[in-house]
Amino acid sequence: MTTSLLADLSIFVLALLVGFEVISKVPSTLHTPLMSASNAIHGIVLVGAMLAAASANDAAGYVLGFVAAAFAAMNVVGGYAVTGRMLEMFKRRPDPVPAPAPPDGAGLLGSGTGPGPARDGSAGQGS
Amino acid sequence: MSTLDFVVGIVYLVAAIAFVTGLHLMRSPATARRGSPLSAGGMVLAVAATLAKVANDGTISGTGWAVLGAGALLGAAVGLVSARRVKMTAIPQLVSLFNAVGGGAAAVVALMDVIRLTEHAGATVAGRTSVASVLDVLIGALTFSGSLIAAGKLQGWIPGRPIVLPGARAVNGLLALAAVGLGCYFMSGAYDSWWLVGSLFGALVLGITTVLPIGGADMPVVISLLNACTGIAVAMAGFVIDSAGLIIAGALVGASGGILTKLMADAMNRSIPAILAGGFGTGDTVNAVAPGVTGDVHPISVEDAAIQLAYAGKVMIVPGYGLAAAQAQHEARELAELLESRGIQVDFAIHPVAGRMPGHMNVLLAEANVPYTQLKEMDTANPEFPSTDVVLVVGANDVTNPAARRPGTPLSGMPILEVDRAQRVIVIKRSMGHGYAGIDNELYTEEKTGMLFADAKRGLAELAASVKALVGA
Numbered sequence: 001m002t003t004s005l006l007a008d009l010s011i012f013v014l015a016l017l018v019g020f021e022v023i024s025k026v027p028s029t030l031h032t033p034l035m036s037a038s039n040a041i042h043g044i045v046l047v048g049a050m051l052a053a054a055s056a057n058d059a060a061g062y063v064l065g066f067v068a069a070a071f072a073a074m075n076v077v078g079g080y081a082v083t084g085r086m087l088e089m090f091k092r093r094p095d096p097v098p099a100p101a102p103p104d105g106a107g108l109l110g111s112g113t114g115p116g117p118a119r120d121g122s123a124g125q126g127s
Numbered sequence: 128m129s130t131l132d133f134v135v136g137i138v139y140l141v142a143a144i145a146f147v148t149g150l151h152l153m154r155s156p157a158t159a160r161r162g163s164p165l166s167a168g169g170m171v172l173a174v175a176a177t178l179a180k181v182a183n184d185g186t187i188s189g190t191g192w193a194v195l196g197a198g199a200l201l202g203a204a205v206g207l208v209s210a211r212r213v214k215m216t217a218i219p220q221l222v223s224l225f226n227a228v229g230g231g232a233a234a235v236v237a238l239m240d241v242i243r244l245t246e247h248a249g250a251t252v253a254g255r256t257s258v259a260s261v262l263d264v265l266i267g268a269l270t271f272s273g274s275l276i277a278a279g280k281l282q283g284w285i286p287g288r289p290i291v292l293p294g295a296r297a298v299n300g301l302l303a304l305a306a307v308g309l310g311c312y313f314m315s316g317a318y319d320s321w322w323l324v325g326s327l328f329g330a331l332v333l334g335i336t337t338v339l340p341i342g343g344a345d346m347p348v349v350i351s352l353l354n355a356c357t358g359i360a361v362a363m364a365g366f367v368i369d370s371a372g373l374i375i376a377g378a379l380v381g382a383s384g385g386i387l388t389k390l391m392a393d394a395m396n397r398s399i400p401a402i403l404a405g406g407f408g409t410g411d412t413v414n415a416v417a418p419g420v421t422g423d424v425h426p427i428s429v430e431d432a433a434i435q436l437a438y439a440g441k442v443m444i445v446p447g448y449g450l451a452a453a454q455a456q457h458e459a460r461e462l463a464e465l466l467e468s469r470g471i472q473v474d475f476a477i478h479p480v481a482g483r484m485p486g487h488m489n490v491l492l493a494e495a496n497v498p499y500t501q502l503k504e505m506d507t508a509n510p511e512f513p514s515t516d517v518v519l520v521v522g523a524n525d526v527t528n529p530a531a532r533r534p535g536t537p538l539s540g541m542p543i544l545e546v547d548r549a550q551r552v553i554v555i556k557r558s559m560g561h562g563y564a565g566i567d568n569e570l571y572t573e574e575k576t577g578m579l580f581a582d583a584k585r586g587l588a589e590l591a592a593s594v595k596a597l598v599g600a
Contacts, residue, residue, distance in 0.1 A: 078206025
């Protein structure tokens with residue numbers, strides 16, 4: 001029991017240190033998705049709710065088990081869904097914009113060559 | 128320890144690695160998208176392993192399975208639907224809602240365990256379990272009610288202004304004493320779960336009375352802090368039921384949430400104790416006037432603003448909360464694309480706290496398909512302002528106020544976007560109302576600043592139409 005408590009405390013403290021270390025490097029651009037992502041991670045309480053509900057055997061236990069499972073599942077599923085939706089938007093320039101760019105460039109070149117002969121022609125007329 | 132328990136323990140470890148690596152990938156926008164699925168994969172593994180363990184242990188009754196399944200399905204459905212339907216501007220309150228239920232679940236888990244341990248008269252609870260369960264119940268319940276109030280304030284169901292009741296501080300002190308006192312009494316050997324229930328209710332009320340006096344402007348920092356608290360509550364639940372998986376994930380969130388809270392508070396030039404003291408951020412009252420504000424503002428017509436934009440070489444758009452509130456991110460992107468098609472260099476300068484919380488504006492603009500390479504952070508944007516022809520400020524106020532550079536104003540010391548160093552400034556704003564700091568913006572009275580009084584959405588759309596008419600596009 002003492003060694004187990006000691007082991008748990010060590011895990012707790014080391015995990016805290018990992019948390020500090022990982023987050024101190026994140027740009028503010030990503031703070032909102034990050035808060036949402038860490039919010040989803042504490043949805044692991046669903047595991048706790050499952051283990052607690054497994055030993056419920058009376059009405060009070062079932063009611064509390066239902067509440068814990070519903071709350072925890074909402075936290076974890078909603079948390080990951082909304083984080084995914086946010087991050088899905090962090091794309092590089094979407095296709096419609098760069099794709100027309102080369103044709104546009106080609107078009108400009110084309111129109112550039114278009115007046116070219118005309119100018120030659122006018123030059124020819126002028127001379 | 129049976130073989131299955133060992134395997135389950137290993138799976139929790141793998142899940143923990145997935146959580147840490149997932150957060151690690153969020154260091155850059157380019158890899159951030161891979162972080163969330165990885166983390167979610169770890170979560171699925173952990174839940175699957177727990178299912179196997181529960182089935183193998185065989186202690187769960189048929190009713191238990193039904194209750195667990197029904198609860199989980201209902202919660203998952205509600206979470207999924209609300210996450211799919213939410214507008215990106217409402218993200219902060221949804222995160223707060225998910226945080227509330229997470230904290231509530233953590234508190235209930237500890238309560239269930241204590242009820243089970245104390246169902247026979249004269250039962251005792253091991254020291255670590257009683258201490259951890261009291262901490263879990265206190266923090267979890269406080270987070271639950273506090274996060275609900277925070278979400279309600281941002282959603283507008285509860286007035287965003289600080290609600291300060293007479294004697295509130297004394298009441299809070301008494302409530303905290305009562306909640307902690309009942310918890311201590313429980314720990315001291317009165318192993319009756321009703322003491323813990325009393326403690327839980329005390330913490331629930333304390334959560335409400337603590338968050339109500341805090342203004343809406345500070346709410347994102349409060350949500351982040353409560354998010355960290357939920358992490359700690361979950362870690363405590365891990366101590367109660369002796370699960371390393373919960374301890375690791377909870378501590379990870381507790382620490383990262385704590386750092387994030389500090390970063391947010393710093394970016395808003397607010398201290399966490401001052402935020403918790405409440406009463407700040409009334410938003411619409413005049414409680415101070417920055418010294419040195421002289422002269423009048425110069426209104427500018429849509430047509431004049433369009434001419435300035437259409438013939439600029441380099442334009443910087445500074446979006447703020449007003450843009451988010453008006454849902455004008457798509458109009459901003461359309462105007463930016465229109466100007467770019469004329470060969471103008473267009474970038475967005477994002478203050479760390481633009482929008483409702485740090486990084487929120489990036490999400491809103493990303494939703495409108497603005498590529499993140501076009502979003503400049505403050506440190507990158509500031510050196511570029513002197514070479515910028517026109518800065519278009521849309522619904523941003525305090526974060527552009529040059530008064531922040533001088534000591535002695537409520538904004539002093541806050542890092543700002545130095546838009547006043549650009550050649551010309553156009554400000555789209557509904558009125559001369561103040562930002563959260565409640566002071567005049569000296570930018571608005573400068574000679575180079577033109578004020579375009581309009582709602583952000585309409586103003587941007589009219590500007591785009593006017594630019595189009597001007598260049599015959």
